[in-house]
Amino acid sequence: MPDTKTIRQTPSHRYTAPPLLDTEILMPRNIALPHIEGLVSYEPGRPIEEVARELKLRPASIIKLASNENPLGPSPKAVAAMRRALATAHLYPDGGSYYLRQGLAKHLDVQPDNIVLGNGSNELIEMLFHAFVAPGDEIVCGERAFVVYKLCAAMLQARTVEVPFRNHVHDLDAMLAACNGRTKIIFVANPNNPTGTRVDNAAFCRFLDRVPNHTIIVLDEAYYEFLDNPPDTIGHIIGKRAPNIIALRTFSKIVGLAGLRIGYGIAGKEMVGLLNKVRQPFNVNSIAQAGALASLSDHAHIKRTRQSNKQGLAYLSGEFRKMKLEFIPSVANFICVRVGNGRAVFDALQRRGVIVRPLAGYRMPEWVRVTVGTMSENRRFIRELKTIMK
Secondary structure, rough: OOOHHHOOOOHHHHHOOOOOOOOOOOOOOOOOOHHHHOOOOOOOOOOOOOOHHHOOOHHHHOOEEEOOOOOOOOHHHHHHHHHHHHHHHHHOOOOOOOOHHHHHHHOOOOOHHHHHEEEHHHHHHHHHHHHOOOOOOOEEEOOOOOOOHHHHHHHHEEEEEEEEEEEEEEEHHHHOOOOOOEEEEEEEEEOOOOOOOOOHHHHHHHHHHHOOOOOEEEEOOOOOHHOOOOOHHHHHHOOOOOOOEEEHHHHHHHHOOOOOOEEEEEEOOOHHHHHHHOOOOOOHHHHHHHHHHOOOHHHHHHHHHHHHHHHHHHHHHHHHHHHOEEEEEOOOEEEEEOOHHHHHHHHHHHHHEEEHHHHHHHHOOOEEEEEEOOOOHHHHHHHHHHHHOO
16 A cells, blocks of 8 residues: 555645446346355444444443453463564464464363364364365254354355254254254354353263264354363363364453454364365464463463453343343353343444444344443443433
8 A cells, every 4th residue: 555645745646536436336147156145244243443433432432342352351471472473473374383282282181183273263163164064964053053153054055954942052952853864063052152051061961972973063162261160072072082073162252362363173183184174274373373372371361351250240140130131141251131122222322332232133132142341341331221221
């Protein structure tokens, strides 16, 4: 991009925008694949800067409780490591992420060959589809599970079988009953986004043992570190030598590195080898690798995050009870509350500088999802919600 000082040296060099055209030049008809044209784009939580521009608010006056980000910020150890890594940002990253895989292997008590890295867990989900799903195949997931599963299936012309939840929780028996000879992947998010619920450990283990080996089980564990009594998924994958199970985890939540886009999968060596065949070269940048590796040893930051989250969940739950609002008890770093018209409450909160997440896209139009923030952010959200609900 030209330097603005250069293009404005003299009036004759001043940049002038081209005139607007009356008609826009469109893509030629039928150039896009028909099944792509019908897809609906994923809608993330709105950024602070976008809301500030639209509503003419000061960015500093806005709090974002929409994307389940860590309110305490990134791991300090990660920040220090990333600053050091900037000195070699002109070099391509280690395509195999050797040191990060070594660090994760030690942290999880597995082998480095059991680890596959992705540009966020989302890329790992897409890699699984490329490796195992063909047009006409089926996937099974909960009807109120992460919408990206369904989007990836549609992209590859696979069919999504959505199983209703039972009391806001995955119905594992019904999910197993929904499988057939065409089922390639079952997705179980535990804890689940957006409901914040988990499945019982004993039922979960029975489910893992009952799924046949020709069906891939994807355990989406983005919020795993917030659980007090987590299931032993690695024991199933490694200890029982399960060839068809993969656990997906992320550095976005507990250590606050969402902006780096880095996640990892834990699986048997054969599955990891297959996923590496469809993995893009240099998919995890060097700055992210350095920050993620350093964050593994930042036990103080992880402890503070868990404590802050427990305090925030208890406060929000208590306030919802006082307001006589139905909510879903959560074990993650967010909570869903029933407010009547979810979209209207979302819009009203946004105008008051509080960004939350409406859930109509998850067939929950009367609900909003609220990320647990700092205590000052939680209290402000409740104040604004009370004003709106009156």
